[in-house]
Amino acid sequence: MIILNKYKVNNMKKFRRFMFLSILSISMLVFTFAATFNAYSKDIPQFDLVTVQDGDTLWSIASSYAADSNADIRELVYEISNENSIYNASIHPGDVIKVPMSVE
Secondary structure, three states: OEEOOOEEOOOHHHHHHHHHHHHHHHHHHHHHHHHHHHHOOOOOOOEEEEEOOOOOOHHHHHHHHHHHHOOOHHHHHHHHHHHHOOOOOOOOOOOEEEEEOOOO
16 A cells, blocks of 8 residues: 555554554544643632621622622622522521622
8 A cells, every 4th residue: 555655554454553543642632632621711710708697698798799899789699599509598697608709
């Protein structure tokens, strides 16, 4: 077999093995690059840990953070509830909750 009129393949079995390993290596490199590209994205959420004081509500905590970031208080309450798995809006003094630093 002659490739591009320049090289002659003497052993077809070795040539096929070489091509298979070459394609496999390139595929593995592409897959590894694609997998690590998403792992190192800059979209890592940042949180502030807040210890709930007596008389605090989700709304009061969200309003203090929304004033700093010009965010919608309702959206921030929703994000806090989702992140902390708070479904009945009850928080108690001493609870530590995560407040997202930026709402998208």
